[in-house]
Amino acid sequence: MVVTGTVVPAAQANFLAAGPDPAGDATDPSPGRDVVGAALAYDRRAGTVRGGVALRGAPTGTSGATIAIIAGVRTPAGCTAYPAIGLSSPTTGAGAEWSRFDAAGPPAATGQAAKDGAGTAVQMIEVADAALAGRAVDCIEAGLADPADPRRLYDSTGPLTLKPRPQLAAKLGRPPAAMRLGQKRKIRLTLRNGGDASTGRLKLSIARQPGLTARAARTVKALKAGQRRTVSVEVTLGRRAKATTPLRVTVTAGDLRVRETASLYRRKRSGGSGSGTGTCASYAPVLGGVGDVVVAPC
Numbered sequence: 001m002v003v004t005g006t007v008v009p010a011a012q013a014n015f016l017a018a019g020p021d022p023a024g025d026a027t028d029p030s031p032g033r034d035v036v037g038a039a040l041a042y043d044r045r046a047g048t049v050r051g052g053v054a055l056r057g058a059p060t061g062t063s064g065a066t067i068a069i070i071a072g073v074r075t076p077a078g079c080t081a082y083p084a085i086g087l088s089s090p091t092t093g094a095g096a097e098w099s100r101f102d103a104a105g106p107p108a109a110t111g112q113a114a115k116d117g118a119g120t121a122v123q124m125i126e127v128a129d130a131a132l133a134g135r136a137v138d139c140i141e142a143g144l145a146d147p148a149d150p151r152r153l154y155d156s157t158g159p160l161t162l163k164p165r166p167q168l169a170a171k172l173g174r175p176p177a178a179m180r181l182g183q184k185r186k187i188r189l190t191l192r193n194g195g196d197a198s199t200g201r202l203k204l205s206i207a208r209q210p211g212l213t214a215r216a217a218r219t220v221k222a223l224k225a226g227q228r229r230t231v232s233v234e235v236t237l238g239r240r241a242k243a244t245t246p247l248r249v250t251v252t253a254g255d256l257r258v259r260e261t262a263s264l265y266r267r268k269r270s271g272g273s274g275s276g277t278g279t280c281a282s283y284a285p286v287l288g289g290v291g292d293v294v295v296a297p298c
Contacts (some may be wrong), residue, residue, distance in 0.1 A: 014167060015042040017071075017160040018285030023056050024156035026144070029241050031057025031121075032091060033154040038142035039285035040071055042085075042162060044196070047133035047289060049098065050118070051087050052124030053142050059119065064092040065144035065154055067123060071137040071162065072101075079139035079159035082218035085132055086112060087125040090147060096119040096176070113267025155168050165283040166196035166225070168202075170251045172262040172276030173211035173264040174231070178297045181235045186232045187228045187262065189216070195282065206233070207248040214243050214263070217248070224255075237264060244274075256281045 018039035028036035040051035051069040059065065067089045070096055073081035082103050086174050087213040089096035096115040099107035113127040113177060144154030173188035193199050202220040220231055245264045251258065263274030 002263065005291060005297045013072075014165050014194070015044060015137075015162045015208060016040070016165055016283055016284070016285045017162045019160045020209065021155070021157035025117060028063070028154045030059070030063035030154075032059025032063040033144050033155050035142060035144055037154045037286075038069065038157050038160065040140045040160075040162070041140075041285055042071060042135075042137065044134055045212045047130050048126075048128040049085055049087065049132055050124060050126040051140065051142070052122065053144070055091070055121045055123070055144075059091040059123045061092060061190055061224060064090055064147060066147050066150065067088055067125070067142070068074075068150070069125070069140060071091075071135070071140045073137060074139040074159055079141045082235045083135045083137060085135055085137060087127070089113070089115055089118075089123070089125055091123060091144070092119055098125075098129070098132070098254045100131055112169070150163065162197035164225070166193050166197045166223070166253065166256065167280065167282040168192075168198040168199055168223075168251065168253050168258055169194060169257040169278065169280035170249065170258045170260045170276075171278035172249060172260050173263050174249065174275040175235070175247070175262055177265070178268040179235070179241075179266060181237055181239060181241070181266070184234055186234050187247070188230050189251075189260070190228065190230050191220065191223060191251060192228045194222050194280075198225065199223045199256065203252045205232070205252075207246075207250070209245050209247075209257050211238040212236075212245050212247070213238065214247065235264060237266065241268065255281075 003242045034056035037054035069087040070083035083099040086099040096113040102107040102108045105234030109131045117123040139159040146152035169192040206214040216233040258279040
């Protein structure tokens with residue numbers, strides 16, 4: 001995994017596509033009409049789509065183009081079958097639109113989308129709409145078209161495969177209000193995969209702390225897409241423990257890693273239970289980079 005280029009924020013996005021495109025292959029010499037990378041992140045549950053293109057240079061008033069990004073179904077001819085989701089925007093403007101295609105012909109639904117990076121070399125379009133949920137898309141294509149003639153492409157890239165990815169979340173349950181020295185107590189650690197692919201086997205580790213003895217399974221079976229599992233962490237405080245001892249658990253699944261912390265108190269406090277806040281990690285595509293994806297907070 002090579003981390004270069006711009007990361008497309010992809011909270012809760014579990015289908016991802018990203019890839020570079022050669023510089024200088026456009027039909028127009030203007031840097032603002034030359035695609036050097038494209039990416040798209042899709043959450044099929046919420047209907048969130050965030051896609052973008054990287055250009056060889058920023059567009060100017062005389063070298064504008066229309067961004068067209070399509071997520072569809074792969075065929076021998078490309079990413080040309082339905083259902084499909086379209087994102088479009090002028091490179092020199094802030095306006096953006098989305099379209100949903102259930103079959104050939106006019107779109108079944110349309111709407112306005114948000115836009116970042118108007119007039120720059122990295123431009124991203126985002127929409128969250130229930131009308132876009134549940135689309136069985138598996139590829140994307142992206143291109144720059146002549147604003148006066150959408151059939152005339154300056155440059156394009158794809159098809160790029162939309163790959164399902166796992167997501168990893170962890171949350172420590174509420175510890176006792178006060179821990180008696182030498183007493184063993186169990187704290188629940190809830191693990192969840194909110195993504196669309198298996199996590200693979202999970203590895204658990206607990207940071208050492210003075211006076212803390214903590215035991216838990218070192219490995220946990222893989223979580224399938226959407227699966228949740230609870231494991232127990234057994235903790236004991238000894239005489240060397242401080243008034244407040246942090247319980248820090250790290251969970252790793254391949255490239256995904258989350259660290260969750262709870263607080264163990266020797267004396268009861270009124271300010272809170274000390275339970276963990278919950279942490280999450282997911283994959284995000286790299287826009288214009290050489291690599292595939294990076295790991296980012298959910």
